[in-house]
Amino acid sequence: MSASLGDDSDEEASEEVPRAADTPAISAPTVLVADGPNRADRYASWIDSPFPVEIANSPAGASELISPKIGVAVLGAGVSDDSKQQLLDSLGVRNPFARSILVQGDDEPPMLEGAGYDICLFTPLEEDDLREAVSRLARIATYERAVSAFFEYTTHAANMQVGKSETALSEDETYQDIQERIDQTKAALERIRTSMDETDRRILMESLEADPGAGFASEDAGAGGGRHPDKCSDCGLEWGTSHGDGLANGYEQLGAFVWKCTRCGSVQQAANASHRWLARR
Secondary structure, rough: OOOOOOOOOOOOOOOOOOOOOOOOOOOOOEEEEOHHHHHHHHHHHOOOOOOOOOOOOOOOHHHHHHOOEEEEEEEEOOOHHHHHHHHHHHHHHHOOEEEEEEEEEEOOOOOOOOOOOOEEEEOOHHHHHHHHHHHHHHHHHHHHHHHHHHHHHHHHHHHHHHHOHHHHOOOOHHHHHHHHHHHHHHHHHHHHHOOOOOHHHHHHOOOOOOOOOEEEEEOOOOOOOEEEEEEOOOOOOOOOOOOOOOOOEEEEEOOOEEEOOOOOOOOEEOOOOOOOOOOOO
Protein backbone atom coordinates (compact mmCIF):
# COMPACT_ATOMS: atom_id res chain seq x y z
CA MET A 1 0.00 0.00 0.00
CA SER A 2 1.20 3.50 -0.75
CA ALA A 3 1.92 5.91 2.07
CA SER A 4 -0.40 8.63 0.81
CA LEU A 5 -3.18 9.23 -1.67
CA GLY A 6 -3.26 11.54 -4.67
CA ASP A 7 -5.82 14.32 -5.20
CA ASP A 8 -7.52 16.38 -7.87
CA SER A 9 -10.57 18.67 -8.05
CA ASP A 10 -14.29 18.01 -8.58
CA GLU A 11 -17.17 20.45 -8.85
CA GLU A 12 -19.71 20.91 -6.06
CA ALA A 13 -23.50 20.99 -5.84
CA SER A 14 -25.94 20.84 -2.92
CA GLU A 15 -28.91 18.78 -1.71
CA GLU A 16 -30.15 17.70 1.69
CA VAL A 17 -29.56 14.06 2.63
CA PRO A 18 -32.58 12.27 4.20
CA ARG A 19 -32.05 11.53 7.89
CA ALA A 20 -31.43 7.96 9.00
CA ALA A 21 -33.52 6.15 11.61
CA ASP A 22 -33.04 7.73 15.05
CA THR A 23 -33.67 5.27 17.89
CA PRO A 24 -31.61 4.27 20.94
CA ALA A 25 -30.55 1.07 19.17
CA ILE A 26 -30.21 2.33 15.59
CA SER A 27 -28.29 5.40 14.53
CA ALA A 28 -26.81 6.77 11.34
CA PRO A 29 -23.78 4.67 10.29
CA THR A 30 -20.30 6.15 10.16
CA VAL A 31 -18.94 6.87 6.68
CA LEU A 32 -15.26 6.25 5.95
CA VAL A 33 -13.73 8.46 3.25
CA ALA A 34 -10.31 7.41 1.96
CA ASP A 35 -8.56 9.69 -0.55
CA GLY A 36 -6.00 12.47 -0.80
CA PRO A 37 -6.36 15.36 1.70
CA ASN A 38 -8.12 17.92 -0.52
CA ARG A 39 -10.59 15.54 -2.11
CA ALA A 40 -11.26 13.60 1.11
CA ASP A 41 -12.02 16.81 3.00
CA ARG A 42 -14.34 17.97 0.23
CA TYR A 43 -16.22 14.66 0.09
CA ALA A 44 -16.55 14.66 3.88
CA SER A 45 -18.03 18.18 3.82
CA TRP A 46 -20.65 16.99 1.33
CA ILE A 47 -21.82 14.06 3.42
CA ASP A 48 -21.18 15.09 7.03
CA SER A 49 -24.88 15.34 7.97
CA PRO A 50 -26.45 13.25 9.44
CA PHE A 51 -23.56 10.80 9.14
CA PRO A 52 -20.43 10.76 11.31
CA VAL A 53 -17.43 10.80 8.95
CA GLU A 54 -13.93 9.34 9.38
CA ILE A 55 -11.19 10.52 6.98
CA ALA A 56 -8.10 8.59 5.92
CA ASN A 57 -5.37 9.96 3.65
CA SER A 58 -3.56 6.67 3.17
CA PRO A 59 -4.62 3.04 2.68
CA ALA A 60 -2.90 2.12 5.94
CA GLY A 61 -4.86 4.83 7.74
CA ALA A 62 -8.10 3.61 6.17
CA SER A 63 -7.36 0.04 7.26
CA GLU A 64 -6.87 1.21 10.85
CA LEU A 65 -10.23 3.01 10.82
CA ILE A 66 -12.26 0.09 9.48
CA SER A 67 -14.38 -1.26 12.33
CA PRO A 68 -17.93 -2.55 12.93
CA LYS A 69 -19.19 1.04 13.20
CA ILE A 70 -18.27 1.81 9.57
CA GLY A 71 -21.48 1.41 7.56
CA VAL A 72 -20.39 2.96 4.26
CA ALA A 73 -16.89 3.29 2.80
CA VAL A 74 -15.99 5.76 0.05
CA LEU A 75 -12.70 4.73 -1.56
CA GLY A 76 -11.53 7.58 -3.77
CA ALA A 77 -9.61 7.77 -7.02
CA GLY A 78 -6.37 8.28 -5.11
CA VAL A 79 -6.54 4.69 -3.84
CA SER A 80 -5.05 2.11 -6.17
CA ASP A 81 -7.18 -0.82 -7.32
CA ASP A 82 -5.02 -3.24 -5.32
CA SER A 83 -5.44 -1.16 -2.17
CA LYS A 84 -9.17 -0.82 -2.79
CA GLN A 85 -9.49 -4.59 -3.01
CA GLN A 86 -7.60 -5.08 0.24
CA LEU A 87 -9.78 -2.49 2.00
CA LEU A 88 -12.98 -4.04 0.64
CA ASP A 89 -11.88 -7.44 1.94
CA SER A 90 -11.12 -5.98 5.36
CA LEU A 91 -14.45 -4.13 5.43
CA GLY A 92 -16.38 -7.30 4.62
CA VAL A 93 -14.72 -9.14 7.51
CA ARG A 94 -15.13 -6.41 10.14
CA ASN A 95 -18.69 -5.41 9.24
CA PRO A 96 -20.74 -7.77 7.04
CA PHE A 97 -23.47 -5.12 6.76
CA ALA A 98 -21.16 -2.41 5.40
CA ARG A 99 -21.59 -1.06 1.86
CA SER A 100 -19.00 0.52 -0.40
CA ILE A 101 -18.57 3.20 -3.05
CA LEU A 102 -15.58 3.29 -5.36
CA VAL A 103 -14.51 6.47 -7.13
CA GLN A 104 -12.43 5.93 -10.25
CA GLY A 105 -10.65 8.47 -12.44
CA ASP A 106 -12.60 9.52 -15.53
CA ASP A 107 -10.06 7.73 -17.73
CA GLU A 108 -10.15 4.49 -15.71
CA PRO A 109 -12.47 1.48 -16.17
CA PRO A 110 -14.58 0.18 -13.27
CA MET A 111 -12.89 -2.45 -11.15
CA LEU A 112 -13.57 -5.96 -12.39
CA GLU A 113 -16.79 -7.68 -11.39
CA GLY A 114 -16.23 -9.72 -8.27
CA ALA A 115 -14.42 -6.97 -6.41
CA GLY A 116 -17.24 -6.77 -3.84
CA TYR A 117 -18.29 -3.13 -4.11
CA ASP A 118 -21.75 -1.61 -4.48
CA ILE A 119 -21.49 1.60 -6.50
CA CYS A 120 -18.79 2.89 -8.85
CA LEU A 121 -18.64 6.64 -9.55
CA PHE A 122 -16.17 8.59 -11.67
CA THR A 123 -14.34 11.90 -11.36
CA PRO A 124 -15.14 14.71 -11.68
CA LEU A 125 -17.60 13.73 -8.97
CA GLU A 126 -20.72 15.81 -8.32
CA GLU A 127 -21.94 16.42 -4.78
CA ASP A 128 -25.48 15.26 -5.55
CA ASP A 129 -24.23 11.94 -6.91
CA LEU A 130 -22.07 11.20 -3.88
CA ARG A 131 -24.72 12.25 -1.36
CA GLU A 132 -27.38 10.17 -3.08
CA ALA A 133 -25.12 7.11 -3.17
CA VAL A 134 -24.10 7.46 0.48
CA SER A 135 -27.68 8.07 1.59
CA ARG A 136 -28.99 5.00 -0.25
CA LEU A 137 -26.27 2.65 0.98
CA ALA A 138 -26.51 3.99 4.54
CA ARG A 139 -30.25 3.34 4.52
CA ILE A 140 -29.75 -0.22 3.32
CA ALA A 141 -26.88 -0.92 5.74
CA THR A 142 -28.95 0.46 8.64
CA TYR A 143 -31.92 -1.67 7.64
CA GLU A 144 -29.84 -4.84 7.47
CA ARG A 145 -28.22 -4.09 10.82
CA ALA A 146 -31.67 -3.48 12.35
CA VAL A 147 -32.94 -6.79 10.96
CA SER A 148 -29.99 -8.54 12.59
CA ALA A 149 -30.65 -6.79 15.93
CA PHE A 150 -34.35 -7.68 15.70
CA PHE A 151 -33.43 -11.32 15.09
CA GLU A 152 -31.13 -11.39 18.12
CA TYR A 153 -33.75 -9.80 20.39
CA THR A 154 -36.59 -12.05 19.24
CA THR A 155 -34.43 -15.15 19.54
CA HIS A 156 -33.45 -14.19 23.10
CA ALA A 157 -37.09 -13.48 23.98
CA ALA A 158 -38.24 -16.81 22.52
CA ASN A 159 -35.64 -18.67 24.55
CA MET A 160 -36.73 -16.92 27.75
CA GLN A 161 -40.35 -17.92 27.15
CA VAL A 162 -39.56 -21.63 27.45
CA GLY A 163 -41.06 -23.05 30.64
CA LYS A 164 -42.27 -19.67 31.96
CA SER A 165 -45.81 -18.43 32.47
CA GLU A 166 -47.06 -15.09 31.16
CA THR A 167 -47.20 -13.84 34.75
CA ALA A 168 -43.56 -14.75 35.36
CA LEU A 169 -42.52 -13.08 32.10
CA SER A 170 -44.46 -9.91 32.94
CA GLU A 171 -42.46 -9.66 36.18
CA ASP A 172 -39.10 -10.38 34.55
CA GLU A 173 -37.34 -7.03 34.03
CA THR A 174 -34.84 -8.49 31.57
CA TYR A 175 -37.59 -9.97 29.44
CA GLN A 176 -39.57 -6.72 29.49
CA ASP A 177 -36.43 -4.79 28.49
CA ILE A 178 -35.93 -7.13 25.53
CA GLN A 179 -39.57 -6.68 24.54
CA GLU A 180 -39.08 -2.92 24.61
CA ARG A 181 -36.03 -3.26 22.37
CA ILE A 182 -38.02 -5.47 20.01
CA ASP A 183 -40.77 -2.84 19.77
CA GLN A 184 -38.25 -0.04 19.19
CA THR A 185 -36.37 -1.96 16.53
CA LYS A 186 -39.57 -3.09 14.81
CA ALA A 187 -40.78 0.53 14.67
CA ALA A 188 -37.43 1.62 13.24
CA LEU A 189 -37.55 -1.13 10.63
CA GLU A 190 -41.01 -0.01 9.57
CA ARG A 191 -39.86 3.63 9.25
CA ILE A 192 -36.87 2.64 7.14
CA ARG A 193 -38.95 0.23 5.06
CA THR A 194 -41.54 2.88 4.20
CA SER A 195 -38.76 5.27 3.13
CA MET A 196 -37.30 2.74 0.69
CA ASP A 197 -37.92 2.91 -3.02
CA GLU A 198 -38.04 0.09 -5.56
CA THR A 199 -34.28 0.23 -6.09
CA ASP A 200 -33.65 -0.26 -2.36
CA ARG A 201 -35.99 -3.24 -2.23
CA ARG A 202 -34.43 -4.77 -5.34
CA ILE A 203 -30.97 -4.44 -3.79
CA LEU A 204 -32.10 -6.21 -0.62
CA MET A 205 -33.69 -9.07 -2.54
CA GLU A 206 -30.63 -9.42 -4.80
CA SER A 207 -28.46 -9.61 -1.69
CA LEU A 208 -30.55 -12.46 -0.30
CA GLU A 209 -30.71 -14.29 -3.62
CA ALA A 210 -26.91 -14.03 -3.92
CA ASP A 211 -26.57 -16.74 -1.25
CA PRO A 212 -27.12 -20.11 -3.00
CA GLY A 213 -27.59 -21.82 0.38
CA ALA A 214 -30.39 -19.57 1.57
CA GLY A 215 -33.12 -21.93 0.32
CA PHE A 216 -35.90 -19.36 0.00
CA ALA A 217 -39.39 -20.13 -1.26
CA SER A 218 -41.62 -17.87 -3.36
CA GLU A 219 -42.23 -14.30 -2.26
CA ASP A 220 -44.78 -13.69 0.48
CA ALA A 221 -47.44 -11.03 0.43
CA GLY A 222 -47.50 -10.78 4.22
CA ALA A 223 -46.54 -7.75 6.28
CA GLY A 224 -42.87 -6.97 6.03
CA GLY A 225 -42.41 -8.83 2.75
CA GLY A 226 -39.43 -11.05 2.14
CA ARG A 227 -39.04 -14.68 1.14
CA HIS A 228 -39.35 -17.32 3.83
CA PRO A 229 -37.06 -20.37 4.04
CA ASP A 230 -38.49 -23.69 2.87
CA LYS A 231 -38.58 -25.13 6.39
CA CYS A 232 -37.66 -24.54 10.01
CA SER A 233 -33.94 -24.97 10.50
CA ASP A 234 -34.48 -26.50 13.98
CA CYS A 235 -37.47 -28.87 13.84
CA GLY A 236 -37.73 -29.29 10.07
CA LEU A 237 -41.40 -28.22 9.79
CA GLU A 238 -42.20 -27.31 6.18
CA TRP A 239 -43.05 -23.63 5.77
CA GLY A 240 -45.59 -22.32 3.28
CA THR A 241 -47.91 -25.34 3.57
CA SER A 242 -51.13 -25.38 5.62
CA HIS A 243 -50.70 -27.78 8.56
CA GLY A 244 -53.78 -27.13 10.72
CA ASP A 245 -53.75 -27.87 14.46
CA GLY A 246 -52.76 -24.26 15.17
CA LEU A 247 -49.58 -24.47 13.08
CA ALA A 248 -51.05 -22.37 10.25
CA ASN A 249 -48.52 -22.26 7.39
CA GLY A 250 -45.68 -23.31 9.66
CA TYR A 251 -44.32 -19.87 10.47
CA GLU A 252 -45.18 -16.42 11.74
CA GLN A 253 -43.50 -13.43 10.08
CA LEU A 254 -42.01 -11.20 12.78
CA GLY A 255 -40.53 -8.67 10.39
CA ALA A 256 -38.86 -8.35 7.02
CA PHE A 257 -36.63 -11.43 6.59
CA VAL A 258 -37.36 -12.70 10.14
CA TRP A 259 -39.72 -15.64 10.89
CA LYS A 260 -40.83 -17.71 13.91
CA CYS A 261 -41.71 -21.41 13.67
CA THR A 262 -45.26 -22.11 14.86
CA ARG A 263 -44.29 -25.59 16.10
CA CYS A 264 -41.02 -25.22 18.01
CA GLY A 265 -40.93 -21.41 18.41
CA SER A 266 -37.42 -20.95 16.99
CA VAL A 267 -36.71 -17.67 15.23
CA GLN A 268 -34.92 -17.69 11.88
CA GLN A 269 -33.37 -14.83 9.95
CA ALA A 270 -32.44 -14.60 6.30
CA ALA A 271 -28.75 -15.01 5.49
CA ASN A 272 -26.59 -11.91 5.77
CA ALA A 273 -26.61 -9.80 2.67
CA SER A 274 -23.55 -9.94 0.45
CA HIS A 275 -22.13 -7.08 -1.54
CA ARG A 276 -23.80 -6.27 -4.85
CA TRP A 277 -23.09 -3.98 -7.78
CA LEU A 278 -25.76 -1.31 -7.95
CA ALA A 279 -24.67 1.35 -10.39
CA ARG A 280 -21.87 1.91 -12.86
CA ARG A 281 -21.37 4.65 -15.39
